[in-house]
Structures are given as structure tokens and as C-alpha cells.
Amino acid sequence: MKSAVLVFPGINREQDMARALTLASGREPAMVWHADTALPADTDLVVVPGGFSYGDYLRCGAIAARAPIMDAVRTHAAQGGLVLGVCNGFQILCEAGLLPGVLMRNSRLKFICKDVHLRVERSDSPFTRGYNAGQVIRVPVAHGEGNYEADDETVKRLEGEGRVLYRYCSPEGELGEDSNINGATNSIAGIVSEKGNVLGMMPHPENHVEDIMGCTDGRGLFAGLAEHLKSAA
């Protein structure tokens, strides 16, 4: 797995992400500066990590979406290359037009950092093949703007095409107002692009990959990606 982690000014979870990728694949990712215009040759996974790119002072992700490196990311995605955006990364991918919809302020208007449960909706995607469909995993969230919204037509398409891969749920896998921590439409925590090669998600699987955090449920996502890329190669 040759992964590249994008580094925008204000991004702050790039090391967490690099650690998770290294653990899963045995190979350190390339760290790619926002002002660069090309990805390293043969990159097969681009990761847009979490943080507060450009301080999130305009709209979350809006400035990063227009950074020089993003054209290369768009080309990579258009050619079917894998792109993973987590938290601020999800916001950036939406702003960049690689994913539909927008991340609004959390419905309770506060930043939330806690472990949440996610239901894995299907296991036939490179981003979920490390899990079983219907499996419930526990990973942390840490965001103030993770309330996914899109127009009715888009939501209908996402649901109809099975593009919602992760949803907030109870420990038993039930959906509901209590478990939908940020008020997202249909409890959406993560979606993929039309071709299924770009995933954006708010929670941080990269923070649950080692025993020290008390839970390793995030490993499946990275292990699945590594496996997918190995079998594709």
C-alpha cells in the first residue's frame, strides 16, 4: 500500500493517520505538502487527515479544497484511485466536489469528543472489507461540524445506491436520536463517491488501532484497504 497523507497548514491528525497506515501496511506513507502539485508516483491511496486546515476560519475545508495539491487528488480520484478523508478531510472532500453534501455545525452546537458506535452497512467496499456487514464498531469522534446534510434528491441517491458505509448507532446497532451525536441526516457518518473509490467519514478510526487506546476497532478499515490494494496489485 503506497499511501500519501496530505498536509495542509492547520492539519493536526496527520501523525495519528501515518501511524495507523504504517501499522496496517508496514510501510510509512508519504507526507505531501499542500503547495505541491503532484502526488508521489504510484500512489494508490490518498488520505486527507483531520485537523483545522487554515483554521477552518472560512467554512470548514473550503480553503484546503482549493489548495494546489487538490487538482492532483481530483485526477487520482477520476482515474479510480482510492481517497480517504477523515473529519476535516471529509469536509475538504465535500468542499472539493469529490463527495456530495456538506457538514454542518453539530446539532447541539458543541464540539464533541467521545467514543461512538458505528454500524458498517456493507462489507463489499475497499473501505469496509475488513468488517462484516451489520457489524458495530467503536471509534472516537472529535469535531464541532459533523452534521451531514444534503438535498433530498442526493440523500435518496446515496441511500438508493448503497453509498452510506457507516452510520452512528447504539452499541446494539440500533439507529436513533440518542446515538446520532451530531444530528446527521439518516445518522450518516461516512459515505462514498459514485464510483465507490472516495470515502469521507467524520469519526477517527486511526485513533482506535492500538491496544493502548482501549479498543482496536479502527484497524479493520486500514487492514481492509491494505488487503484490497494487495489483491489488486
Place this chain on the structure above:
Amino acid sequence: MSKNEPQITPDLVASHGLKPDEYERILKLIGRVPSFTELGIFSAMWNEHCSYKSSRIHLRGLPTKAPWVIQGPGENAGVIDIGDGLAVVFKMESHNHPSFIEPYQGATTGVGGILRDVFTMGARPIACLNALSFGAPSHPKTRHLVSGVVAGIGGYGNSFGVPTVGGQVRFHTRYDGNILVNAMAVGLAESDKIFYAAASGVNMPIVYLGSKTGRDGIHGATMASAEFDDSSEEKRPTVQVGDPFAEKLLLEACLEIMRKDCVIAIQDMGAAGLTCSAVEMGAKGDLGVDLDLDKVPTRELGMSAYEMMLSESQERMLMVLKPEKEQEAEAIFRKWGLDFAVVGYTTPTKRFVVKHGGDVMADLPIKELGDEAPVYNRPFIDTPKLPVIHARDIEAPLPNVDALEKIIASPDMCSRRWVWEQYDHVILGNTVQRPGGDAAVVRVLDGPKGLALTADVTPRYCEADPFEGGKQAVAEAWRNITAVGGRPLALTDNLNFGNPERPEIMGQFVGCLRGISEACKVLDFPVVSGNVSLYNETNGRGILPTPTIGGVGLLDDFTKSATLAFKRAGEAILLIGETQGWLGQSIWLREVCGREEGAPPPVDLAAERRNGEVVRGMIHAGTATAVHDLSDGGLLVALAEMAIAGNIGATLDAPPPSIVPHAWWFGEDQGRYVITVAEDQVETILTKTTAVGVPCVRIGATGGDALAVAGEHPVAVATLKRTFEHWFPAYMRGETA
């Protein structure tokens, strides 16, 4: 000097917070009337906040040395050696006055300032903590202040990218008009790559880095050195505005140029901004400094020398660079999109010369600006001793289990989840123990070492008996670290008190410091950094004396740390330490009987150390499966917290006949821990503890889904949990006072 500056008048001097005799001192020192800019510089250097003029002689008595101490007080932060070529850099600092006036920005800039203190020394911040004191929940401003301060701390730390892993939140009417926001930052550096403020070499370029200078925060430090009154709201313009994004860039840029070996000296611009940082660099290096203010990057047009010298705009640094590395350093700063300007040079004159628009605006002796600041040995009176309250003299108005529910539902004792869920406490992926335990545990790099971190103090004890309260604050921090298995190494103190010009306040200060010193000595737990915040009063009423202690401990193997949650049913519960049933100043007495009275529990430091070392040994040996230190609320509250955290109940034996039950369950005797162990270990442990003179008794066993106290009705753990979690969110929603 410039003709455009105002005339110096007694009123102008007074409005700078300088007393007439202090002004006389200035006249004598420079032999003439100061310019307006110079007056501003003196007010910045000689206020209480920067000069420590009331506290300095008392701070000298603190133990600050140990073989593992690399740098004690006097630099931006303290530095300790943790082996493997690594050092921990840490400090705590208050941002009380600004946070009361403008809670969000006051808190953010408090966090920003302390982070800067840590990375200025070459350390990457790895954790933040904070200790917050608010007024009574029923006070009309409290909810607004809690909301703003918590959002501000989160807003800065979350964006900067450092986990906020622990701290304290309390409520008391004595903080109604003067809240406390104490922020602590902890960083990691290579022990042979620590950076200091002292400049060296003549004619070296002094470089300004970071954000531009604006008019915000002018006289912030002077404000922090005065009492509040009803007009304090008008001081809102003196509160600075924080920009965590700029700070994150500044961090990365600073660490990068440090790695590239470009830096001779570095000082962040904190209180009193450019003035303090430039004077410090020169004075510490026995050099003069020439500043050219025309080169300072400014945010607004037409700023005067006076304004630039006193601005407290955030996210700025001053550095002395190696001249041959100047271009390399500049390129790094440009890459991060930050301002970079050579604003002056070091000189051999030992004078602080400030030029602006071709005029010399200030020309002052640099050493004397710091060294000749007034030092006061203010009169103090010892706090009178309070009577010891005997448990037998007090009737329990409620059954003990009902009292427990009342206590864990109270504002001071309920869960702080509402607070710490707004702080990113998992970023960096090293948080082994999250908020809610006795101390946070953070992994060091890839391990196996870990740090145990805590911030603690019990102000009501300090008020009742400053000496014992000071001792207790240190002992409590030491105990918190011990309870997770850490070896306490050093501490930072953040001393928040009222007006030192009042002898009874000065008496509290002196008493607490004596207690802190004593405990530091006996526990081998030196002070390596700190901050003094005085004048925490509004309309003549002081806060509770609040010397917050931030402690750092080391775990050789972070996997061998303990948590407070009960782990499994059928384990024995042991109580370590002596219980007499001390109810004076206890939470039970306050919450259940409505009385804030009596002498606080004394701290036997020798027993503290003995008990703690035994507990730590049992954690490392793996015998103790859960550990919780006893503090506010005593034994039953601690047991309830362990049950709630583990979602496992317990059956508890009746108290020994020698002690009244409510004193057994709620007494706040010091130096105690509850641990759980496998039943088959009990006998060995009792034999061992007896041999070393550490009191240890079996008080019950884990199991079931309720807390069952002998002779009382059992209460479900689920009920306790609901009660414990209820108050904070309900209060913040406006549902309860």
C-alpha cells in the same frame, strides 16, 4: 524623545498602576522624567504579574532541585529529565481576569500562552490540563462563564492539536466575581536540545516571528495586577484574541528552525509582549538591545511606540538567530506563511533602546528594568486556627446511602463529562487514561514510558488552614499520580490569591507556600515552574486561596498503570491508610449538613509517602486490579465512582465499632487509597502492609449490580450513574440552578 507623547502627570503615573514611591524609584534610577513610552515599559515590567514583587521573597523558599531537574523556575517552563535522552517541559499559568471579562477569548489565550511557553523551549506539546474555579451555580453569570471558558479551552487546544487530558472544575460563591482559569501544558523535548531566553553575542540579529502586532491586550498585565470592581467590564478591550491556527504554524515553524540549528535564544511574547521578551533576552544575556519599531509587522496603521511596546497580540516570538542561518530560517517561516522581520540587534551597552520614526522613544538600563523592580515584604498575619470538629458531635441527618446520592448529584462532585467531552482528548493517539480518573496517562513517543499528569488543589482546606491546605494540595497531586502507578517527579504551581496588600491575604499566601514547601521536601517533589496571580478580588472580597498544583509523574511502562474502575466481581476491596473519620471541611459536612466549618484534615507526609509507595508497588506487581485515591467526599464517594466506572457493584462491611458510620464513610482523612485485589492475595497483602506499618483493612467485595452498604438499603449502580451524570448537562441546559 518624541514631542507627540503626553506629559507625565501624577494621574498618568497612577493610571499605569505605579505607586508614588515606585515612581520615585524610577526617577532615581534614570535620573530624569521618563518618556510616555518609558513609563509604559516600567508599568509593564514592574506590575505584580511580571515582577512578582509581592511574592518573590516567599517563592525563594520553595524546593526546586532534584537530580532529575534540568531547569527550575525562572525560564519559560520547567524541564525534567525522564531518561532515554528525553525531557519533559511543563508549566501552568493563570488567565483569570481576562476570562471573567471575556470568557471565550480569555480562556483561549490562556491556553495559547502556556503552549507557547512550552514550545519556546524546544518541546512539542503532548498534553494540556486545566483547573477551573467558577462562582456559585446560582450566580447569574456562572452559566455563561462556564460555557465560554470550556468552549474557549476546547476551541484553542482542539485546533492547535494537543489533547486536553485532565483537570478540575469547581464552583463556590467566593469565585462569583473572579473566576480562575489555570491552564497547564506539557511538552516533550530531547534533553540536550532545550532552548533558553538568554541572548549571547554582540550585534546579533533579533528576529520577530509570528503574527502581526495589533492594539489588542495593551495593559493586559497591568489589568491582571489590579482588583476588580463593577466597572471591570469596561476592560474588555484589554483582552487579547487567540488564533490557534497561527499558533500551530508558529509551533511547526519554530520546531523546524530549532531542528535546523538556527536559534541562539528564543522568548515568546506573552504578558507585556515585546517589552518583556526583549528585556528578558538582553538582561539574561548581559547584553543591551536596540529595537527599531519601524520594522515591526503591524496589523493596523499609525501605531505608536507606546502601543507597540505594550501590545499583547498573541502568537508572536522573538529570537536571536545565528547570523549565518538567517536566510534558512526566513525561508522556513515564509513556507509556513508567517511574518519574519529583523527588528533589532544585541549591543554591548546593557541598555534597552527603542527607536521609532527616527526618534529614540526609550533608553533605559536593561538589567535594572528587571532586577530593580520593587520587592515587597508585605505585612501578613497568620490565619487563625479553626476548632477541630469531632464526628461524635455531629448527627447524620440522612442515611449514608442517601447522603451519597446527594453528594454525587452536587455541582462540585458530579461527573465532569459535559466539560471534557468538548476537549479533544484522544488526538495524537497516546492517551492511555482519559479524563475522569485520578490522573491522566499519556504514552511517551512509542512507549514503553508514560507520563501521569494531574492538576489539583482543595481551596476550602487552604482557606481554613493555609499551611495544611498547601501541604494537602501537593500531597493530593502526588497521590493522584501514585494512584495510576506513576512515580511523581516534579510540579508546577499556580498560586491564585486575593489582594496581597491585605495582611490576612498575605497570611494565606505565606501559609500555603510554607505548606507547599514542606510537602515538596518530604515527598521529593520539587517545584520547577509556576505562576502567581494576586489581586483576585472583586469589590474587596477575595477568592478562596487556590494554589493549584500541576504534577508530572513517570511510568516506566505505561501498560502497568491502574485505573479506578472495578474490574470484575468477586474481588476483595481494601482500604489503605488510616481512617479516623475527619469531618471538618468535608464535602459531607457542606453538602449534607450545610456547614463549611472546622479545621481541615491534617496531612501526615511521612505516612503519605509510605502508603503511596506500597500502593505503587502493588500496581507495578499487578496485584492491585483497581486503584482510586480518596479525596473529596471520602470513602463511600470513591467506592461509588469505582462502581460507576466499572459498572460493577459491591458489598461493603459495617464500619469498625470505634468510629461513627458517617465519619467512616465520608471522613476526608488524607493519605488513603481504595484498591481491589484477588481474594487469594488478601492475606499476603495484609501481612506485608502490617510489616511496613501501612494500615490496610478489607472492607468488602466487588460484585452484583448495586452498592450494598451493611445495614442500609442497596442502591443500584445504574441509579448512581444516572445521578452522577445528571447535574452538569441539566444545569447547562438551564434546567437547574
